[in-house]
Amino acid sequence: MAKMEVKTSLLDDMIGVGDMVLLEPLNEDSFINNLKKRFDHNEVYTYIGSVVISINPYRSLPIYTPEKVEEYRNRNFYELSPHIFALSDEAYRSLRDQDKDQCILITGESGAGKTEASKLVMSYVAAVCGKGAEVNQVKEQLLQSNPVLEAFGNAKTMRNDNSSRFGKYMDIEFDFKGDPLGGVISNYLLEKSRVVKQPRGERNFHIFYQILSGASEEFLCKLKLERDFSRYNYLGLDSARVNGVDDAANFRTVRNAMQIVGFMDHETQSVFEVVAAVLKLGNIEFKPESRANGLDESKIKDKNELKEICELTGIDQSVLERAFSFRTVEAKQEKVSTTLNVAQAYYARDALAKNLYSRLFSWLVTRINESIKAQTKVRKKVMGVLDIYGFEIFEDNSFEQFIINYCNEKLQQIFIELTLKEEQEEYIREGIEWTHIEYFNNAIICDLIENNQTGILAMLDEECLRPGTVTDDTFLEKLNQVCATHQHFESRMSKCSRFLNDTSLPHSCFRIQHYAGKVMYQVEGFVDKNNDLLYRDLSQAMWKANHSLIKALFPEGNPAKINLKRPPTAGSQFKASVATLMKNLQTKNPNYIRCIKPNDKKAAHIFNEALVCHQIRYLGLLENVRVRRAGYAFRQPYEPCLERYKMLCKQTWPHWRGPARAGVEVLFNELRIPEEEFSFGRSKIFIRNPRTLFKLEDLRKQRLEDLATLIGKIYRGWKCRTHFLLMKKCQVVIASWYRRYSQQKKYQKIKSSAITVQSYIRGWKARKLLRELKHLKRCNEAATVIAAYWHGTQARRELRRLKDEARNKHAIAVIWAFWLGYKVRREYRKFFRANAGRKIYEFTLQRIMQKYFLEMKNKIPSLSPIDKNWPARPYLFLESTHKELKRIFHLWRCKKYRDQFTDQQKLIYEEKLEASELFKDKKALYPASVGQPFQGAYLEISENPKYKKLKDAVDEKIIIAEVVNKINRANGKAASRIFLLTKNNVLLADQKSGTIKSEVPLGDVTKVSMSSQNDGFFAVHLKEGSEAASKGDFLLSSDHLIEMATKLYRTTLSQTKQKLNIEISDEFLVQFKQDKVCVKFIQGSQKNGNIPTCKRKNNRLLEVAVP
């Protein structure tokens, strides 16, 4: 439960004071006591305003868990107890929300916990920034770059088991949302001398030990290495193993990290090959050999190691061997080769090893940068994390310490600039009342080192470039001359030195009073290390290596790119890169973590007050507190301040029309902020106490919540109202529709009941009426019946009376007639008997006949011969008379009809008669021909110009001109021909051209045959032996068969006085050339319509199917 309690201020459960600004009284003792008290209670972080002091606990504390991350996430800086996470969160949020690039400056002595702090910052930022597969990969790569660089760049030193031997500045890049995009790492001067030599109790870089402990046998064998550390000269033996460090496990971590960062397998392999080569280089030993010319010469003792190195790196053994024995100096197109003595050979070997290693390290940084660089070109926000080697004071301090300490000097400078100087200057600039606070400004020390003319680095460079013999001593001499009077420089060499009698200062040393203490530097090696010389023979040998990585590490070895210009010295390079770094840091919003080392023993729970006091002093922390206390914790230009807090006051919310400063004044008055808590600068408001700011922030938060509630309220009100109005509208619509519907229903019901009632009433009325009408009708009927009966009775009675009367009359008449007849007969009986009967009979007959004829006269039918009407016969005995009369009348009217005819008509009827005689009842085709007038010339031969030739050839009168089908005797197919009949001849001509095909005199026509059926086929038989008969008889078909046959018959009769034989039979023979073929007519199917089909069945049979 205790964990769940949420602190709302760093004042809650505070041990000592969490913020030194609150310390009372403020002096060094209370400061240290407060730190100690907190340290003893595991509170390793303390604030000075926004600066975090971190004391290295030298043991792992449970304050970096994910729960802690969550606790500090998005909380105000002073809300919780001091923590590095609070600073990280502040920096990250400021970057994300206020778009300010950040840098985290971590300073402190070696072993004070800078590297750890930088890692904590990075892991915190990684934990709170965006998530997602891509982002996580970026984060992972950024974080995993640390183990790789630490393995290659860190080593155990006297002060720190994991001391960074290089400076590192890492820019983490974020997008506008605060998601990490990538990063850029810059490295500063690796302490490469460590590769070949380590001070007592220290180790070489971790990677060497890691390979030997962690690599598999197989891998070691591949690298031609042995597991035994003592086999390698470059590995200091006395501290090969470090307590609490598992090199083997770390090796696996490094390999894994390399894989995550994106190293390819072959790249990793190459890297380890180079590491192995460096290690093995140390084992090459030289022995002196005197030469005849008296010069010393060196020789490799055991070439086995050399051979293995060459195998590993693909360098030609002889090339490397030569590079270790000779040195070629090129001057003015002249090459001079000199031999190397043993010392020179060792120097060359070590130079090669150092260069190989440091270049490998730079390559690693470049390679990592390649992997972690941001992939997009969008605008980036940057958070820089600076973890540089800490201030170092060793027994023997050399060039490296000089450089490292210079760097720390510069960082202190930037701290002073930004927190002490800049801040105080700002108060003056803004016109705030201010009493200046004294502090030590280390600018003078920086100047001692980096001044372009008189600075130590400048002089070292000058010395290195000077012709003539240059040694470390000449350099020291020069230093003594130039810097003797400098306050922070001490040396015994200078004549009038204040330190002539200072025995603690050896002659070969100089001492600098750094901001963090006096450091004595051994001048030995300064020139060499600054020169950083690698014989050209060696770089060329490396370039020739059959190993792509090594080749790439020594581009200057390429003979094609020989550059006689000296490369910049190590010192000037470092100075330049530090200057760039400082410039870079100044553009960003700084966040300080000041690391303090509690003891020199790397031990937990020990708080060495003297040591801490020293660090507090040189870090200027007390001054820092003083400036902070005297000054203002927070400042902000008026406009953004008003913009941020205007909602806290009615006058300024929502809009303030006047100047921003006046607005802020109104605001602060309204909020009743005590006057001593703030000051109005020229352009900024200064707030003294963070608590005031937090109060403002809390009010703002509260107000924002109120505003949000208000907005929410209004919105909800609006929403509910809109909803309500909508519902109301809907309700009205629904109600109206419902009312309409229900009224409709009701109306319908009423209507239908009305109709029902109405219909019942109508029905009732109608029934009533019907009943009445029926009654009336029945009454009427009854009356009628009664009347009818009455009339009937009357009528019958009358009838009976009349009948009786008539009967009586008739009886009287009959009786009278009988009586008369009787009387007459009695009287005339005697005359009557002889002929009266006959006479009466004849008279009666006559009377009847007369009457018959008189009636016939009136009933006589029309004069049309085809009128079949005839009156009925009145008396049976007139039967024969009646028939005869009919016959006579018919003959008479036929004659009458005939008498009207002209001669031509007569001829036509004669022909028709002839046809009738010839074909009636014989040929089925005949009845159809009766109605058709005979035309003869169907074809207008004389008129049609096409037949002009035909017309000319025939000079006689044409009786028939018609198109007929000539049946091909071979296959029964029909072909059109013109059939012409003249007085003397029968002609067949081609239908198209009119050419005469055959001409037969009528005398040669013997017979015409045809079927009895309804077809137009006919055969014209020719006289045997006649000229025309040579081709055989004609089998033709025509629509006007009856006419043609009749005309042929008549013409033949008139011309030859012989009757043409017309044979009507369903089977007849036709002469075809030599053969006689039987033409047979059968009843065919109707599939071709009404057209008869003709088919040759065999030699002797031609079958015509007639439908």
Ligand SMILES: Nc1ncnc2c1ncn2[C@@H]1O[C@H](COP(=O)(O)OP(=O)(O)O)[C@@H](O)[C@H]1O
């Ligand atoms: N916050 C911490 N918690 C626990 N141990 C720490 C912490 N900071 C530093 N250390 C210990 O101190 C050692 C030195 O810290 P390091 O960061 O390497 O120092 P620097 O980089 O300042 O030289 C680390 O190896 C670690 O054992």
Ligand SMILES: [Mg+2]
């Ligand atoms: Mg470090």
